[in-house]
Amino acid sequence: MDQKKTEPGSSHCNGMSQVVLYGEFTATDNIKVRYSLCLTELDLTVQKITSATAGQSKLVFNLRDCIGCQAFKGDDSTDVGAYFSAFFYPFKKRWMSSGVARQRVEQCFRVELGQDPFANLEEAQQWARTINEYSAHHRPHREGVLYSQVRQPCRVMLLLNPYSGKGQALALFNTHIQRMLTEAGILYTLVITERQNHARELVREADLSQWDALVIMSGDGLLFEVVNGLMEREDWETAIQTPLGILPGGSGNALAASVHHYAGYQPLLSEELLLSCGFLLCKGLVSQMDLVSINTSSNQRLFSFLSLAWGFVADVDIESEKYRYVGAARFTVGTLVRLACLRVYQGRLAYLPAEEAVHPAEDTPPLPPSAFCASLLCQPSKASSNQNTFHNSCNSNNAIKARRGEAPAGAPRGPRDSLLVPLEQPVPGDWTVVEEEDFVLVLAMYQSHLSEDMMAAPDSTLQDGLIHLYYIKAGISRTALLRLFLAMEKGTHMACDCPHIVYVKVRALRLEPLSPKGVITVDGELLDYGPVQAQVHPGLARLVCV
Numbered sequence: 149m150d151q152k153k154t155e156p157g158s159s160h161c162n163g164m165s166q167v168v169l170y171g172e173f174t175a176t177d178n179i180k181v182r183y184s185l186c187l188t189e190l191d192l193t194v195q196k197i198t199s200a201t202a203g204q205s206k207l208v209f210n211l212r213d214c215i216g217c218q219a220f221k222g223d224d225s226t227d228v229g230a231y232f233s234a235f236f237y238p239f240k241k242r243w244m245s246s247g248v249a250r251q252r253v254e255q256c257f258r259v260e261l262g263q264d265p266f267a268n269l270e271e272a273q274q275w276a277r278t279i280n281e282y283s284a285h286h287r288p289h290r291e292g293v294l295y296s297q298v299r300q301p302c303r304v305m306l307l308l309n310p311y312s313g314k315g316q317a318l319a320l321f322n323t324h325i326q327r328m329l330t331e332a333g334i335l336y337t338l339v340i341t342e343r344q345n346h347a348r349e350l351v352r353e354a355d356l357s358q359w360d361a362l363v364i365m366s367g368d369g370l371l372f373e374v375v376n377g378l379m380e381r382e383d384w385e386t387a388i389q390t391p392l393g394i395l396p397g398g399s400g401n402a403l404a405a406s407v408h409h410y411a412g413y414q415p416l417l418s419e420e421l422l423l424s425c426g427f428l429l430c431k432g433l434v435s436q437m438d439l440v441s442i443n444t445s446s447n448q449r450l451f452s453f454l455s456l457a458w459g460f461v462a463d464v465d466i467e468s469e470k471y472r473y474v475g476a477a478r479f480t481v482g483t484l485v486r487l488a489c490l491r492v493y494q495g496r497l498a499y500l501p502a503e504e505a506v507h508p509a510e511d512t513p514p515l516p517p518s519a520f521c522a523s524l525l526c527q528p529s530k531a532s533s534n535q536n537t538f539h540n541s542c543n544s545n546n547a548i549k550a551r552r553g554e555a556p557a558g559a560p561r562g563p564r565d566s567l568l569v570p571l572e573q574p575v576p577g578d579w580t581v582v583e584e585e586d587f588v589l590v591l592a593m594y595q596s597h598l599s600e601d602m603m604a605a606p607d608s609t610l611q612d613g614l615i616h617l618y619y620i621k622a623g624i625s626r627t628a629l630l631r632l633f634l635a636m637e638k639g640t641h642m643a644c645d646c647p648h649i650v651y652v653k654v655r656a657l658r659l660e661p662l663s664p665k666g667v668i669t670v671d672g673e674l675l676d677y678g679p680v681q682a683q684v685h686p687g688l689a690r691l692v693c694v
């Protein structure tokens with residue numbers, strides 16, 4: 149919101165863009181207070197014109213900051229006037245601290261052109277309609293990013309994990325998000341998850357034609373469930389195109405922080421980040437998002453939107469679960485604890501450098517269900533050779549389905565991993581095999597943030613078709629490692645000139661841990677420990693963002 153002085157009695161707008169609507173209305177609580185309103189394609193200028201206050205500052209609201217405008221009749225049936233309210237969330241200086249954050253500003257006016265209540269309501273509706281129309285026009289121009297708009301009026305399934313973060317997601321929804329959705333005219337159904345995998349099962353079976361977006365208010369773990377639930381559907385190709393939205397309610401909130409960062413805003417934490425993500429959701433712009441397929445030797449195939457981690461980062465993520473009550477600070481506590489007992493992890497790492505790869509988008513036709521089954525699921529499992537009845541019947545059912553050209557029940561589907569060969573075979577010749585076998589961590593990122601305050605991959609964007617691979621070689625001192633993690637807050641860790649950290653942009657990778665025990669995480673969730681390989685699939689999903 150800008151504040152500009154104007155000449156007494158002046159009623160013209162900024163003079164920069166064409167005036168779309170002009171009108172004079174009163175305050176809602178005092179009809180003696182009059183305002184002139186001037187709407188252009190870019191902003192709404194509000195100026196008090198009451199004689200006693202003439203010459204006061206005028207307020208200019210940028211329509212880019214507007215999430216909605218509504219017209220309505222007053223509660224009093226004898227009132228012939230009508231009303232309209234516009235809802236803005238401009239960046240404003242924080243109270244008692246530096247920096248800016250989005251803050252809510254409502255502008256409500258009373259319309260009384262004459263004694264005809266219908267004419268008054270029509271005028272209010274015209275203002276609301278026009279403000280909504282021009283607010284929706286604003287689309288950022290970012291190279292290589294194509295935005296579309298969520299269908300209007302928008303119907304959203306909002307999935308909320310009540311136990312995520314410090315267990316306050318529902319309270320935060322009630323205090324911060326509910327009102328915003330109403331202001332933006334978004335129709336939503338709130339689903340509170342009851343158990344692990346509830347969201348995954350729900351989206352696997354849901355009639356997606358009922359929803360224009362699936363929004364997750366939780367940590368990254370619940371979105372991971374939703375992505376994989378969508379990819380397990382027979383119609384995965386269209387299902388995964390359902391726009392996804394993220395509202396930070398967890399402790400990591402890496403995707404939410406990344407989305408906020410991609411919009412070009414200063415870093416925000418906690419409720420301020422939530423308000424920013426709520427605002428982006430209400431604006432409803434959608435862009436493509438890369439997914440990475442993760443394949444394990446235990447025949448797991450998963451789709452990941454955030455990260456694959458082994459070593460220090462994965463250990464901190466899992467071990468710090470017990471400090472959940474401190475919220476986002478759990479990672480700091482976990483990092484300090486693990487630093488105190490720093491470990492070296494043995495393994496082999498290989499990758500396909502980005503410049504070597506044929507762009508996977510040009511080379512990834514959908515995987516025929518039978519081909520997938522042949523390559524991954526129908527290999528005899530240890531369980532089946534142990535005469536496990538459930539697995540035997542399951543495998544034979546799957547084999548029958550494979551012969552019929554159907555995918556096995558519950559099997560992840562998705563595009564073919566054209567850059568990968570089976571884990572039992574050596575990596576292709578154009579891959580780079582890392583010489584070292586002793587690591588402190590391996591971290592593959594495909595979003596900028598690892599948590600709200602850790603910008604692990606500052607160069608990453610939503611749809612760059614890249615995996616940003618970092619590894620830290622053994623031999624790094626505790627102090628140097630701590631310095632790297634502190635620099636990660638601003639994404640300046642590569643400027644630390646640490647000889648132990650390596651960063652490469654890749655399209656696929658393989659990791660074979662040699663240490664008998666360890667932790668591998670995907671999007672912060674535990675993966676079966678063992679050899680794993682991954683390939684990026686550019687723009688496979690869609691995300692509400694700017």
Ligand SMILES: Nc1ncnc2c1ncn2[C@@H]1O[C@H](COP(=O)(O)OP(=O)(O)OP(=O)(O)O)[C@@H](O)[C@H]1O
Pocket residue numbers: 308309310311312313314340341342343344345346366367368369370371373397398399400401402672673
């Ligand atoms: N009602 C529930 N009860 C128990 N677990 C749940 C429930 N709903 C979801 N989950 C699971 O809880 C796990 C953690 O969820 P989520 O990632 O949303 O929160 P978080 O761990 O606090 O956040 P972050 O990933 O940002 O740290 C996920 O594996 C999810 O499947």
